[in-house]
Amino acid sequence: MLDATPKKITERRALRVNPCKTCEPVGAMYAALGVHRCMPHSHGSQGCCSYHRTFLARHFKEPAIATTSSFTEGACVFGGGSNLKKAVKNVFDIYDPDVIAVHTTCLSETIGDDINTYIQQMEIPEGKIVVHANTPSYAGSHIVGFGNMMSGFIQYLAEKKAVSNGKIGIFPGFVNPGDMREMKRLAGLMHGDYIMFPDTSGVMDAPNKGHYEMYPKGGTTIEEIRALGSVEKIFALGELTTKAPAIKLKEKCDVDFAALPLPMGVEATDQYIMELSHFLHTEVPESIEEERGQLVDIMLDAHANFYQKTAAIYGDPDTVLGLTAFALELGMVPKYVLTGTKNREFTKKAEALLAKFGANDCKAVDNGDLFELHQWIKNDPVDILVGTTHGKYIAKAEDIPLVRAGFPILDRYVHSYMPIVGYRGAMRLLELIGNALMDRQDRDAADEDLELVM
Amino acid sequence: MDTVLEERKASIFAQELGCGGDGSSIGCERASVSGAVSQRACVYCGARVVLNPITDAFHIVHGPIGCASYTWDIRGSLSSGSDLYRNSFSTDLREKDVIFGGAEKLQRAIEEIVQEKKAKLIFVYATCIVGVIGDDIEAVCRQAEEKFGIRVIPVKAPGFSGTKSQGYKLACDAMMRLIRPHYDEKLKKCGVNILGDFNLAGEMWIIKNYFHRIGIPIVSTFTGDASYETLIKAPRAAINIVQCAGSSAYLAKRMEEEFNIPFFKVSFFGVEDTTNSILRVADAVGDAAAVKKAACFTTEERRKAESFLEIYRPHLTGRRAAIYVGGGFKAISLIRQFAEMGIKTVVVGTQTGKQEDYTVIRSLVDADTVILDDANPAELERFMRETKADILVGGVKERPLAYKLGIAFCDHNHERKHALGGYEGVVNFTREINLSINSPVWKYLKEA
Ligand code: SF4
Ligand code: SF4
Secondary structure (H helix, E strand, C coil), X not given: CCCCCCCCCCCCCCCEECECCCEHHHHHHHHHHCECCEEEEEECCHHHHHHHHHHHHHHHCCCCCCEECCCCHHHHHHCCHHHHHHHHHHHHHHHCCCEEEEEECHHHHHHCCCHHHHHHHCCCCCCCEEEEECCCCCCCEHHHHHHHHHHHHHHHHCCCCCCCCCCEXXXXXXXXXXXXXXXXXXXXXXXXXXXXXXCCCXXXXXXXXXXXXXXXXXXXXXXHHHHHHHCCEEEEECHHHHHHHXXXXXXXXXXXXXXXXXXXHHHHHHHHHHHHHHHXXXXXXXXXXXXXXXXXXXXHHHHHHCCCCEEEEEECHHHHHHHHHHHHHCCCEEEEEEECCCCHHHHHHHHHHHHHCCCCCCEEECCCEHHHHHHHHHHCXXXXXXXXXXXXXXXXXXXXXXXXXXXXXXXXXXXXCCCCCHHHXXXXXXXXXXXXXXXXXXXXXXXXXXXXXX | CCCCCHHHHHHEEEHHHCECCCCCCCCCCCCCCCCCCCCCCCHHHHHHHXXXXXXXXXXXXXXXXXXXXXXXXXXXXXXXXXXXXXXXXXXXXXXXXXXXXXXXXXXXHHHHHHHHCCCCEEEEEECHHHHHHCCXXXXXXXXXXXXXXXXXXXXXXXXXXXXXHHHXXXXXXXXXXXXXXXXXXXXXXXXXXXXXECCECCHHHHHHHHHHHHCCCEEEEEECCCCHHHHCXXXXXXXXXXXXXXXXXXXXXXXXXXXXXXXXXXXXXCHHHHHHHHHHHHHHHCCHHHHHHHHHHHHHHHHHHHHHHHHHHHHHCCCEEEEEECCHHHXXXXXXXXXXXXXXXXXXXXXXXXXXXXXXXXXXXCCCCEEEECCCHHHHHHHHHHCCCCEEEECCCHHHHHHHCCCEEEECCCCCCCCXXXXXXXXXXXHHHHHHHCCCHHHHHHHC
């Protein structure tokens, strides 16, 4: 791999090498796991489901449950309707969830299964719910799948009541449970009465109790999802992921929304806090002011170590934008900014960010892959890589430090518990990036140059 | 909540359930029940894991991105040569390809590879939707072979077409396609092919080293640390030995029929199995000197392993193990190994075990041991609790489950941390079991 990547860049149109994305159902499964007592169900062959669960289990180090329709040749010829009906019955009988969230796979999409019709036709036990989302991976990445599953829940469940429930809704985007907790903490400090959807905290970061709970206590409840139809406003964080479901809710229940970037770094977190403050008519409490002040203080203390350091940042669209913004705030040069998800908006936003900070000679692309990124780096290297585990090959081949952030991280621990959003998340990122750069400096220093105080 | 579906009862052997309790055989080798949290993978996965370790091959997934991304460098097979196989190549099919067909894109992808790099061998995997849209990948591969003078071998492995075992078979067929042209009946046969070892954590190297020390030449390895050049020599071997029978027994049978190479099964898991296997191979192909060397070598290694186990046994005796692995053969080796450590096996499950495997398993374990085929987490949980297992040996999806239950864990699958084969493997495996069972962290859980 390492030397398999040639320096010379040739045009590729058909071949994808070392992807920086994965398929829609993983996102759908993750979103569904953020609903309380929900069983994600994969409508397709058992292989897809097995891969998706493995992938989630590797990132979160948690059992990621989901069921499958287990397609066989017959299902491909006659359609998967009977498999789905049988599956739903079995799932309710044996695993007893409150809701089953069906997502499709490339296979069931290609043969043209109409899930909604199947759901209409099937017998669903009293008080139980089945929802679905279409998630063909040939049409989008896991990020799209995440948004589609949110839209699916909204479509089936959100209800417009005559009077507003006075709450706000927060869509956290495709982030870790640790990030969701931080977003909620900040909203709580702003005295927001909120519904977070989906909410994988308490599910994908559940504590160890010495026994296995198929449905841990976390997750957005069905009631809360229904109530999304009557909230005052939606804060769609990570807009490239969550704007589509916010639009869906607007269409269905006429709920207003603010599409915002993920609150990463100073400015985007300010924006989140200010939007909340403005809408809730609450003052920003001293505790938040304090956190912000601390962050800025640290940035000042450490700025010399970041200034003009070059970085390659890659991963999911919203996360990469957030990381890029913070890198720029620190005075770094995000020379390469790349996402595997196809999304022109991403490139525009990334370019706008770079322009705003006067970072010329930087490159931003969507629909890219890590092979491409590696080639750029071979031609013109960077000081640090910030992104997912799959960048470790480049890090090793080119001897560049790697800071892990985003999804998936398959080779480290703790990442899913700790935030990279909010002021405190920014402090953590600063520490991770700073340590990586300064450890490298120590490692490379000649004996006489090794400094005790830095 | 009853944790066992009626339909599943035929696949479980547990006395108190009345499942299979009539002494009849276990239900295995079928597709998973719809709606089960199956741990099983698909046909493509089976084919891919067997072929993936071929280090200098391009493995192109013709399908949408997921099937490729999940199999990117999944298997911890080590290479002493090329690193090519650790990259992920795919056609990342899009909507328009699904509608208008993806054959052209595949053709182009192959061209792009050939243009950029020296390729000798390409495997093209067709996954589910290609099976449905019906791209003629045979034709694309054939044309590419003619045009570029290299081997381009199609592996038609739509996931829905069966179970993982069928994938193994497809992989074996693909390898036969690769090596068949290099068979020449006039060639003098000599040496051994090792089949069904994937060089996880360097296990193939350990085994090769044994044979090197007793003077038995190894011709090809399937597929751990294999390359195009080594594979095509395979028809010249005098004998095939098969380690992972689930995946490779079929390949051995094909080679026996077509190239006249006899085979037998071996296992390098545990002291007993390793010793017996080495002696058997020496007997089969070695001269008197080799047989003598093998005897000395194994006696010495066995003595070392024994004295090593002595040290650990007091920490492990009386503990109870649950096994949940892919193939039946591995489960059998593990039961024996646990017995060597003084650990009783209380639950045994496999994903692809065959009827004959389950018969052997039943002869090795106590009457109260629970035996399961294609278990789901609820079943695993229930039986591990009921049997009070201390440690689970399984694959990646079972690890978090075990930890949630406060049960120690050892990965005996792709993510194994250390070589578990050979005498070195006995040491590593014992250490790993000891480390997990006796780690202080469990203490905090129990206090909670
Ligand atoms: S699409 Fe088919 S081949 Fe691909 S992972 Fe799913 S079951 Fe396997
Ligand atoms: S077939 Fe589609 S859904 Fe299944 S693994 Fe492949 S890309 Fe993902």
